[in-house]
Amino acid sequence: MSVANAIEVDDLRRAFTRRAPGALTRMFSRRRAKACSGDDGRRPAALVAVDGISFGIRTGEIFGLLGPNGAGKTTTIKMLCTLLEPTSGTARVAGFDIVREPARARASLGTVLSGERSLYWKLTGRENLEYFAALYDVEPITARERITELLDRFELTDKANELVERYSTGMRQRLSIARALLANPPVLLLDEPTAGLDPQSARNLREVVRKLKDEGHTILLTTHYMAEADELSDRIAIIDHGKVIALDSPTALKQHIQQMHSVEVETDRAPDGILDELRSLPLVRGVECVQSGNGYETWTIRVLTEDSRQTLDALLDLLRAGGERVLNLRVAEPTLEDVFIALTGKSLRD
Amino acid sequence: MSGTISRTIRVFAAAARRDLLITTRYADFVVGMLVWPILMPSLTVFAAKALAGPDGSGLSAFADRTGTTDYVGFVFAGMVLWMWLNMVLWSVGGELRAEQRRGTLESNWMTPAPRLAILLGSGLNQMIVSAIPVLASLTVCSVAWRVRFAVTPLVGLVFLVSTIAVFGLALAFASLVLFLKELNAAVFFLRGVFMVFCGLTSPLSVLPPWMRAVSKALPLTYSIDLVRRLSLAGASYADVSHDFWILTAFAAGLLIAGCLAFIVVDRAVRRRGTLGQY
Numbered sequence: 001m002s003v004a005n006a007i008e009v010d011d012l013r014r015a016f017t018r019r020a021p022g023a024l025t026r027m028f029s030r031r032r033a034k035a036c037s038g039d040d041g042r043r044p045a046a047l048v049a050v051d052g053i054s055f056g057i058r059t060g061e062i063f064g065l066l067g068p069n070g071a072g073k074t075t076t077i078k079m080l081c082t083l084l085e086p087t088s089g090t091a092r093v094a095g096f097d098i099v100r101e102p103a104r105a106r107a108s109l110g111t112v113l114s115g116e117r118s119l120y121w122k123l124t125g126r127e128n129l130e131y132f133a134a135l136y137d138v139e140p141i142t143a144r145e146r147i148t149e150l151l152d153r154f155e156l157t158d159k160a161n162e163l164v165e166r167y168s169t170g171m172r173q174r175l176s177i178a179r180a181l182l183a184n185p186p187v188l189l190l191d192e193p194t195a196g197l198d199p200q201s202a203r204n205l206r207e208v209v210r211k212l213k214d215e216g217h218t219i220l221l222t223t224h225y226m227a228e229a230d231e232l233s234d235r236i237a238i239i240d241h242g243k244v245i246a247l248d249s250p251t252a253l254k255q256h257i258q259q260m261h262s263v264e265v266e267t268d269r270a271p272d273g274i275l276d277e278l279r280s281l282p283l284v285r286g287v288e289c290v291q292s293g294n295g296y297e298t299w300t301i302r303v304l305t306e307d308s309r310q311t312l313d314a315l316l317d318l319l320r321a322g323g324e325r326v327l328n329l330r331v332a333e334p335t336l337e338d339v340f341i342a343l344t345g346k347s348l349r350d
Numbered sequence: 351m352s353g354t355i356s357r358t359i360r361v362f363a364a365a366a367r368r369d370l371l372i373t374t375r376y377a378d379f380v381v382g383m384l385v386w387p388i389l390m391p392s393l394t395v396f397a398a399k400a401l402a403g404p405d406g407s408g409l410s411a412f413a414d415r416t417g418t419t420d421y422v423g424f425v426f427a428g429m430v431l432w433m434w435l436n437m438v439l440w441s442v443g444g445e446l447r448a449e450q451r452r453g454t455l456e457s458n459w460m461t462p463a464p465r466l467a468i469l470l471g472s473g474l475n476q477m478i479v480s481a482i483p484v485l486a487s488l489t490v491c492s493v494a495w496r497v498r499f500a501v502t503p504l505v506g507l508v509f510l511v512s513t514i515a516v517f518g519l520a521l522a523f524a525s526l527v528l529f530l531k532e533l534n535a536a537v538f539f540l541r542g543v544f545m546v547f548c549g550l551t552s553p554l555s556v557l558p559p560w561m562r563a564v565s566k567a568l569p570l571t572y573s574i575d576l577v578r579r580l581s582l583a584g585a586s587y588a589d590v591s592h593d594f595w596i597l598t599a600f601a602a603g604l605l606i607a608g609c610l611a612f613i614v615v616d617r618a619v620r621r622r623g624t625l626g627q628y
Contacts, residue, residue: 083456083460083620084620085620085621106461106462118456120372120454122372123372127368131368135361136463137357137360137463
């Protein structure tokens with residue numbers, strides 16, 4: 001592939017038109033009818049899932065598309081792998097236009113969509129790969145060798161002749177990636193590849209992704225895990241409400257808010273009612289609160305501020321006035337999560 | 351060109367193999383394949399026996415209308431062919447619906463494989479599986495009822511052309527499945543239409559004129575009538591050529607229309623963004 005950019009996306013837009021609610025819907029379900037209608041109650045509302053995004057992915061890089069659920073990541077992936085036609089804009093995969101040359105674009109792609117049900121559960125792992133090898137136009141002799149190699153690489157050889165319905169989630173995900181690699185495509189689209197995996201399996205999968213990059217594949221990876229995007233990506237596009245709001249390397253993104261500090265306070269009670277007051281403090285650019293998952297009833301309030309020294313006093317005063325007990329406090333270097341909060345005013349989990 | 355053809359055949363064979371493996375891994379398919387095809391025609395045969403009277407005196411009226419007194423063969427020819435064609439009719443749409451429910455449709459659509467080849471492969475699997483109940487029915491008919499069908503190359507050709515005609519319809523219904531997702535009501539309606547209008551178990555001459563007019567617009571009518579005339583009544587090519595070419599025209603037209611319908615709807619569904627919904 002001689003093109004400099006493996007993927008080119010230019011002002012891509014995808015809107016979903018909601019049909020006007022029918023008479024029966026209006027009669028029996030006012031709530032649903034309202035959800036389907038626009039503000040005037042009559043026009044159907046359109047959902048703009050992807051709103052004019054543009055980016056280029058260089059050959060051989062891992063490009064992260066990071067955003068919360070509903071940001072437009074999967075819709076973008078589905079357009080690039082030609083499952084969806086864009087409403088407007090263009091995109092090229094390995095030089096092939098996704099609308100005018102969809103079959104050629106697909107032939108250059110290996111795609112792993114999120115969800116466990118993209119494999120045939122009543123076929124064995126090997127049978128799944130044999131079937132998809134035919135669909136990816138891999139010659140039979142080459143397919144046999146390739147399947148053996150991929151099963152070995154993804155540690156599925158021992159389970160190759162078992163039905164996929166007996167596989168664990170991690171095994172199915174590895175098989176899905178093996179399927180995407182059958183034709184050794186230059187470009188891989190991975191939609192939340194570690195979603196639903198235990199930490200060890202997720203770590204192993206990230207290692208696989210790194211190796212794929214070393215082998216020369218270009219990878220577009222979507223995720224809502226900050227740490228994963230930070231760890232794997234050469235560059236990240238942060239997407240929210242269908243728009244790319246930032247695009248750069250993880251280091252450069254964090255440097256943009258280098259002058260900011262992240263103040264983390266751990267309390268023993270849910271900070272009801274004071275988060276909005278915290279947000280209104282001078283120099284505070286974002287606030288989020290997360291309940292700790294460590295089995296103890298504690299909450300971590302993270303405040304992104306331009307000057308931690310000035311914000312600290314006001315922050316502690318507010319907490320004491322609210323009856324909060326401060327268990328722990330630290331001032332940290334900004335992370336990608338802070339970048340997201342700075343750009344959007346909310347955390348990825350909101 | 352030869353590369354494209356061999357690639358298409360590979361996809362077609364892979365889809366057929368996939369479905370065959372999945373079908374045979376559900377044990378109850380054997381029961382459905384064997385029991386129902388034997389029971390269904392037998393119901394009508396017993397009813398016909400009752401109508402013919404204990405001495406078969408009612409058969410002369412039947413012979414006047416059909417050209418044969420062999421009402422068992424008449425019923426079985428209609429029912430067996432209908433069973434075969436019915437399964438072909440729903441093969442593609444049914445498999446597409448199964449893909450939607452399984453969540454595997456998008457996995458197939460993400461590949462560069464020709465989509466019609468994938469669907470045709472599913473259809474081929476259904477035909478292979480459908481051959482079992484057809485053979486079971488014919489065996490029961492021959493052994494238990496002692497009917498002798500003349501299986502000639504022309505009968506085989508009628509079977510083939512009928513299959514092609516119904517395949518065109520099958521692709522059109524597959525398009526509806528892509529678009530509307532659930533088609534149970536349409537399926538039952540059309541089955542009813544075919545059962546009533548195509549002369550499955552009774553001669554068309556018993557239908558009122560307006561129903562006969564509808565029958566003439568359905569390819570299954572010609573298929574069933576041709577098989578009966580060729581395999582039971584000993585008709586020759588000259589006797590059936592007119593209806594045979596009407597059936598062939600149906601086959602060509604329906605296949606082309608079905609392919610076009612599928613291509614258009616497939617694009618429309620990707621534009622609407624409803625491919626992954628079920």
